[in-house]
Amino acid sequence: MNRVLIKNAKIVNEGKIFEGDVLIENDLIVEISETISAKTSECKIIDAEGNYLIPGAIDDQVHFREPGLTHKGNIESESRAAVAGGITSFIEQPNTVPNAVTQELLEEKYQLAADNSFANYSFMMGATNDNLDEVLKTNPKNVAGIKIFLGSSTGNMLVDNEAVLERIFTSTPMLIAVHCEDETTIKNNLEKYKAKYGDKVPVTAHHLIRSEEACYLSSSKAIALAKKTGARLHIFHLSTAKEMDLFTNKIPLEEKKITAEVCVHHLWFTNDDYAAKGNLIKWNPAVKTENDRKVLWEALNDGRIDVIATDHAPHTLEEKKKSYLDAPSGGPLVQHAVVAMFEAHHQGKISIEKIVEKMCHNPAKIFKIEKRGFIKEGYFADLVIVNSGLPWSVKKENILYKCGWSPFEGFTFKSRITHTFVNGELVYSAFKVKDIRAGKRLSFDR
Incomplete structure (x- = not known):
């Protein structure tokens, strides 16, 4: 024993x-x-x-890149980094290659994790415009939920057919998690900046291209549809002050049908950091303004936001060093998320009890995870x-991500x-x- x-x-x-x-x-x-x-x-x-x-943190949104994108990371490398960072369970997203949009492809990812993961794991089933039959086969007992991209993603995962969306929301009793950015708004904004800068659009325009309007328009539509259909909706990586008006703290979490998540990078960085960090902090949705960050913190503490996650999404440094238009969005975070929130505690922004509530208890409650998230x-x-009270600096030699870099490099926690x-x-x-x-x-x- x-x-x-x-x-x-x-x-x-x-x-x-x-x-x-x-x-x-x-x-x-x-x-x-x-x-x-x-x-x-x-x-x-x-x-x-x-x-x-503390209970091991539960990260409800990661991209560990396996299968198909393993030059950036894999389940073994990224789960290793996660446990070093105090994250003991993760929920991984379906936009790997191939996309996890059939039950067979989904189960193949579970087998990879069974052989390789240092942390506990679950994988989201991906929805597309044409796989409703596969989505409805998903077992609620051993799959975390259904993921819908309402903004662009890898492969054929943008769900932009409103009739299909309504069928998914109406048909499945499972939790539906969404990435909310309005694609038309983003494309129109991008064309404006291309007209101004040509191929040399600066990264400082990222939060203006993937704008507050793009986020709010998509989030508000998803919430309206959830209210109409009674679907169980969870909105990932909220990034704007305006979106906070869509959520309530008037009812207990257990009674909420619509829940909200914020990610570490949207609580830490602002658009003022693009000048120094460049594409290393290029995420979708974009890091926004100081006021957005301020209101996100307020909503986190008052209960409108329920979960802190990472949206861990590694890319190689070579990929990140490309021009703004060619560099992919996303960055690695699982090794540093918990200590980043403890740093925020030292700064007086959040209590340790609240960190545990948002990173451990609430993900377990929202996804109804059995026997985890509490002591x-x-x-x-x-x-x-x-x-x-044990300071340490993030350096190349102690970064465990396969991609080998961190947006926190050089920072002392x-x-x-x-x-x-x-x-x-x-x-x-x-x-x-x-x-x-x-x-x-x-x-x-x-």
């Missing part, structure tokens, strides 16, 4: 921080108490030394120890992950990931 006792921890769970010990047996938490006694002959003892013990007896032992457990296995300690692929397929209580 694998038995581990974590002692002297500041346990963060369900809005409280309390000092105590946690006992793990095999893959489960079996006891939480102020003091638990055990001999070293009976179990491995880890002294948390008064540091924070509770009987739950899986996905646990992370965070030292909030005040907090550091010291231990990560996945299903009771200590997969990360002494600032190294052990060769233990402990990840399991997520299951859902639906």
Whole structure:
């Protein structure tokens, strides 16, 4: 039997921080108490030394690039980076190559993860204009949800047929997650900037091309359709102040039919950072203005936004060094997301209890993930120890992403992950990931 006792921890769970010990047996938490006694002959003892013990973070939106784009990243490399960053479960998106738009292709991704993932995993089923029959075959017990791109994406994944959209929203009881940007608005904006700059459109125009209007128009349409059909809607990577008017904090999360996510980069960067960072912070939706960031923080803290995620989407440096029009959008974030939010805590922007709520508890609630996202007896032992006073700098040599770079390179974080457990296995300690692929397929209580 694998038995581990974590002692002297500041346990963060369900809005409280309390000092105590946690006992793990095999893959489960079996006891939480102020003091638990055990001999070293009976179990491995880890002294948390008064540091924070949080549930493993659940990232509800990543792109790990396998299959088909593995020169950028793969399930093994990116899940390794995730556990080093305190993310113990991820939900991966369907715009790999080929797109995961049939049940067979979806299951092939699950098999890849079963063989290679350091973290727990689930994969979204992708919707297109013509695969409704396949979408409706999706098993709600072992697939996270349905993903719809309402803005351009890899392959044939832009769903722009309104009749098809309404059929999907009406037909599936599963959670529908959407990327909301209006394609026509973006194309019109791009033509204006091409007319002005030719092929040398600057990256500083990115947030004006993929504009507030493009985001709001698409988000508001998706929400209107969800209200009309009663669909369970989750909107990914919101980026504008204006969109925050579409969401409510008037009802408990468990009663919400429409939920909202924000990503780390939209909370961290603004359009003022394009001059220094260039294409390294080119994301879709775009990083917007200082006011957008300010209102996103307000909505996160007051409950209009429910989840913090990464939209981790690596590209090679060679790809990112191309001109603005040719450089792909997206960047790697899973290794640095949790400590970035702890940095925001040091800056007075968010409490540690709220970080845990938005990165651990709420993703588990929204997707109805079984026995994860909380520190509770009987739950899986996905646990992370965070030292909030152990500074470290992001450097090439400690970046674990296959792409080898980070938008945080050169930044010194005040907090550091010291231990990560996945299903009771200590997969990360002494600032190294052990060769233990402990990840399991997520299951859902639906």
